[in-house]
Amino acid sequence: MSKLSVGKVQVYTGNGKGKTTASLGLVLRAAGAGMQIYFGQFMKKGNTSEIRALRDFLSGAVTVEQYGSGAELSGPDRERDTACARAGYEKAREALTSGKYDLVVLDEILVAEHLGLLAVDDLLRLMDQRPEHTELVLTGRWAAEQVCQQADLVTEMGEVKHYFHAGLPARTGIEM
Incomplete structure (x- = not known):
């Protein structure tokens, strides 16, 4: 039984940190x-701090699934990455409905849509x-105009300044 009287669709996009x-x-x-809650992660795979926290502390409330190969951005393989995204899409659709x-x-x-692994449709x-009573949140850079409409x-996260540009890599517990 849903706890929401009405659900909405939220989009968190933009080039800034925080989506x-x-x-x-x-x-x-x-x-x-x-x-x-269902938390499905595209383009990512691994035991990051947020995934550990969701599984360790909120496992009774949150179902977590990851749909990435772990190498989409560092070693792209179009066929493999599309297969991961499509399989994830089907699991996400099943969870949503x-x-x-x-x-x-x-x-x-x-991001998966922007890279062509999924279609805007x-x-x-x-x-x-x-x-009607489910809240849906879509995150990632480059939200398609049709999705935003x-x-x-x-919400568009805008980067004003980021320490990454000064050479500080992603840090466990802060960015991952």
């Missing part, structure tokens, strides 16, 4: 409200198939 972090904040808030979840977060799905179809909320 996944914002979605995880929403996951934490929803878990605190007793909601059931199951009625089991109050909140469904599809992290980095916008796939994302629009997910938005159309969303049950159909969404109920769009």
